[in-house]
Amino acid sequence: MKRTGGGETAKRHAGERAAEAVDDGDVVGLGTGSTAAHAIRALGRRVDAGLDVTGVATSFQSRELAREVGVPVTTLDDVGGVDVAIDGADQFDRETGALIKGGGAAHAREKVVDASADRFLVVADPTKAARGLDASVPVEVLPSARRPVEAALDDLGGEPTLRAAARKDGPVVTDNGNLVLDCAFGALANPDALAVDLSGVPGVVAHGLFVGLADAVLVGTEDGVERYDYAAK
Numbered sequence: 001m002k003r004t005g006g007g008e009t010a011k012r013h014a015g016e017r018a019a020e021a022v023d024d025g026d027v028v029g030l031g032t033g034s035t036a037a038h039a040i041r042a043l044g045r046r047v048d049a050g051l052d053v054t055g056v057a058t059s060f061q062s063r064e065l066a067r068e069v070g071v072p073v074t075t076l077d078d079v080g081g082v083d084v085a086i087d088g089a090d091q092f093d094r095e096t097g098a099l100i101k102g103g104g105a106a107h108a109r110e111k112v113v114d115a116s117a118d119r120f121l122v123v124a125d126p127t128k129a130a131r132g133l134d135a136s137v138p139v140e141v142l143p144s145a146r147r148p149v150e151a152a153l154d155d156l157g158g159e160p161t162l163r164a165a166a167r168k169d170g171p172v173v174t175d176n177g178n179l180v181l182d183c184a185f186g187a188l189a190n191p192d193a194l195a196v197d198l199s200g201v202p203g204v205v206a207h208g209l210f211v212g213l214a215d216a217v218l219v220g221t222e223d224g225v226e227r228y229d230y231a232a233k
């Protein structure tokens with residue numbers, strides 16, 4: 001999947017604002033992607049300044065970055081849930097706060113961590129804002145289930161494409177050892193219903209529709225941050 005651009009300054013503003021919302025003693029879900037990375041770096045600076053936090057990583061990449069910037073990491077096994085999760089999005093519906101995630105193929109672990117959060121803050125740049133959702137939905141599938149899942153996605157009105165690796169011959173393989181089908185549905189008339197349908201397909205590990213999870217989306221701009229609040233969960 002093509003990673004969307006978005007200005008680095010805007011992403012940094014969003015990430016830094018989210019990191020400011022973390023309290024001393026919090027367990028923090030560490031999202032994946034270029035915008036969440038700004039939040040992890042900002043958290044690292046707050047840890048240097050004395051903040052006591054522990055992170056739960058959502059991917060190999062976010063764990064590596066956390067270690068690099070000095071944010072101690074633990075696992076959901078150890079803590080059960082997080083106080084606040086900070087994560088990016090590929091597209092969000094301004095009206096409802098529904099998200100499409102998984103541009104970095106990390107959405108399975110992200111969903112577990114983000115859903116376990118008391119507060120889930122999404123960080124984004126303005127290119128992610130939309131009226132409704134119409135981006136392709138990443139669907140992580142067991143390798144052995146690829147063909148039947150493709151058929152089921154087709155039955156649901158989607159057009160699945162196996163995500164190819166950028167610097168390896170063959171497909172993207174997720175941190176969980178699975179494949180990703182990017183499924184185009186066009187404009188999503190009912191994301192909630194589609195989310196339920198996708199979750200019910202045998203062989204689907206996780207899909208990138210995050211409906212009713214976000215408490216707020218912080219959209220960085222060149223000058224500051226716009227905040228959208230939602231009544232989540």
Ligand SMILES: O=C[C@H](O)[C@H](O)[C@H](O)COP(=O)(O)O
Nearest residue numbers: 033034035088102103104106
């Ligand atoms: O799998 C990756 C994640 O869902 C990311 O949070 C999402 O793709 C947004 O990434 P970025 O902030 O780099 O646009």
